[in-house]
Amino acid sequence: MSYLEAANSLPLYLIVGAILLFIALMCLFFIVKSYRAGVRIGMDRKVLRRAITSSATFTVLPSVSILLGVIALSGSLGIPASWLRLSVVGNLQYEATVAEIAANSMGLSLNSSSLDVSALSTILLVMTVGIIWGCLLSIFTMKKYSAKLSLGSRGGNGSGGGYASWAMVAMMIGLCSTFVGSYVADAVVTKDFVPFFTVLISALFMALFELLSKRFKVFENFSLALSMFLGMTGAVVISLFI
């Protein structure tokens, strides 16, 4: 059996399937539990359903991008290992970097002609141990930490007033500034204008959909997903001309 045949063999799919099934059940459990709690504290069922619908539509396109990462990694690690790594913890940037570090430390490179099944298991262990710390912190400290933040046992007072709302807005502005700023700098330094124009197109459509959503409620749920889709379509069109 060749390396890639072994890395794509049925038992590995079953192991990965069992782990992902457990995590999927955990997500379902949290959906049911939080939905019921929302109803019990008097939240409108329509609002709860809209949160679910908008999150689902929003997630589809970034998920296709993650799927591309699975395809990219599967050439060297096989489909089951790539499927597992990109469905849990981490992200593509982390997984690809750490897999390369682990392969190099064994005197190998990250391609199927160089790897063997022992190297695959070792790379998978390095990838897992390297990123597991957020989970461990959550298990051991989340309850105390969130209680200190008044997000825990008291669950906040429901007013959300004061500085807390601005802190959240500021953090999101910081997050968006990091990425948008890097695309502007990229356009200035490397003359790669595609990401910058994608930002502009996506932002323009978001503004348009926000206006439309005042008259047509349906846009409220789908405005972000639609803006992203049109921004990505814009990237394809611009790339044809630049």
Added chain:
Amino acid sequence: MENDTFDYGKYNDSIHRAGRIGLSIGVLMLLSAPFLFAWFLDASIEWDGFFSSIWSVLIVYVPSCVVEYLIYVPLLGPGASYLSFITGNITNLKLPCAANAREIAHAEVGSKENEIISTLSVATSSLVTMVVIFIGVLLLIPLTPILENPTLAPAFDNVLPALFGALGYQYFRKSLKITVLPLSFMVLICTLIPSLMGQTSIMIIACGALSIGLSWILWKKHILK
């Protein structure tokens, strides 16, 4: 109106209990996967290779995990945080997704509604990602040429610009006074030191600290209300 018989404190305790048990089992399953792979393939873990690479990985990623934990838990609340840390892709997917759901639901930070909406949002997002990847894996052979078509490549290369363009519009317009400083800082520093463009996980901390520091000053001076 809140149901008189509903104890939110008990609900929160049960979320912590479920989160800790779920994550403990999840972590054990994830850690056992490489050993099960080795066992089924009649292979063994190369411990020399493991120890020579794990230190360089831990030095970089443990501080990053700790900082992410400290930043994301207050933004997401406990239920959403437990799920986010086990399912990953927090910065590029779970956090924007929860923020979008919160905007739509008009839930305020620190409120019970915000925690419930964030949990629903992150759980749904995690499930959808799993389903999309599962379908993708099933259809890998027919889908690969389409997804790897060079004409479509710019679309998938620009998911993050498309995401942060739309999300940036939503948040920048909430306060241009906060936006100017971190955005200018990021453009300037990345223009002067281009290698920082690829270090977004570190720059998020710098830009986040600038935004929060500035918003605190503006709020104390009653410029933000």
